[in-house]
Amino acid sequence: MYLDIRSFDTSEKASLDISRHLPRRVRIGPVAIIADRPIIFLSVLRKRWTKIIAEVQRQYASTLDARKKASLHAEVQLLEKMSFSLMRKDPHTGVAVADLTDLPLLQHYQTIYMYDDPDPETLKKIRDDHLSTHGLIVAYTRNPKLYIDNLL
Amino acid sequence: MAVYTALLHDQISVYCIICRAVQPVDHMTTGSLYADGSQAFACTSHIFDRELWISAWAIFETEQEIAKLCREL
Numbered sequence: 001m002y003l004d005i006r007s008f009d010t011s012e013k014a015s016l017d018i019s020r021h022l023p024r025r026v027r028i029g030p031v032a033i034i035a036d037r038p039i040i041f042l043s044v045l046r047k048r049w050t051k052i053i054a055e056v057q058r059q060y061a062s063t064l065d066a067r068k069k070a071s072l073h074a075e076v077q078l079l080e081k082m083s084f085s086l087m088r089k090d091p092h093t094g095v096a097v098a099d100l101t102d103l104p105l106l107q108h109y110q111t112i113y114m115y116d117d118p119d120p121e122t123l124k125k126i127r128d129d130h131l132s133t134h135g136l137i138v139a140y141t142r143n144p145k146l147y148i149d150n151l152l
Numbered sequence: 153m154a155v156y157t158a159l160l161h162d163q164i165s166v167y168c169i170i171c172r173a174v175q176p177v178d179h180m181t182t183g184s185l186y187a188d189g190s191q192a193f194a195c196t197s198h199i200f201d202r203e204l205w206i207s208a209w210a211i212f213e214t215e216q217e218i219a220k221l222c223r224e225l
C-alpha cells in the first residue's frame with residue numbers, strides 16, 4: 001500500500017488540494033472519502049469539480065498542440081462522467097463520501113481519503129478490509145504519526 | 153503553509169512525471185498509475201501550478217493508456 005500524508009492549516013486549502021488530486025485517482029478505481037461532515041464535504045467537492053471542468057475546458061480551447069488537446073478532451077470526458085454520492089445513498093458510486101459511523105464500508109477501494117482521524121484499530125481495519133492491493137490512503141491530518149505508526 | 157509527505161515501503165527516491173527530476177519521496181505527491189500498474193509521482197510543488205498540473209497529468213495518462221493497449225496487442 002501507499003500512504004500520502006498532507007497537512008494544511010485551513011480546510012479550504014485541503015479541499016482545493018483534494019480537488020486537484022482526485023482527478024488523478026478516479027480513473028484507477030473506486031474512491032472513498034471519510035469526512036466528519038459528509039453532506040457539506042460533498043457539496044464543496046461538487047462545486048470544486050465544476051470549476052475544474054471549466055478550467056480543463058478553458059485549457060482545451062486555448063491550446064493548439066494536438067497531443068495536449070486530445071489529452072485534455074479525454075480529461076473533460078472523464079471528469080464529466082464521474083459520479084459523487086454519500087456512501088449511505090449509493091455505495092457503488094465513483095466517489096463515495098462517508099463518515100466514521102458509516103463503517104464498515106461495503107467494498108474495496110483503490111483510494112481512500114481520510115479527512116477525519118479514526119482510532120488506530122479502525123484505521124488498521126480500513127486498510128485491511130477496504131483498501132485494494134497496491135491501493136493508496138491519502139490522509140489530510142494534523143496527526144501524521146497516527147498514520148505512520150499504524151499503517152507502515 | 154502546506155506540508156506534504158508521501159511515504160511508501162520500499163522506495164526512497166522517485167521520478168517526477170512532470171519535470172523528470174528524481175527526488176526523495178517526501179517531496180513527491182502520488183498521482184495515477186503507469187501502464188504496468190506501478191504508482192506514478194510528481195513533485196509536490198507542481199500541484200500549485202494549476203495549468204501545468206492539469207495538462208501534464210492528462211498527457212501522461214493518455215500515454216499510459218496507449219502503452220497499456222500496446223501491451224495487450
Ligand SMILES: [Zn+2]
Binds near residue numbers: 172
Ligand atoms: Zn517535478
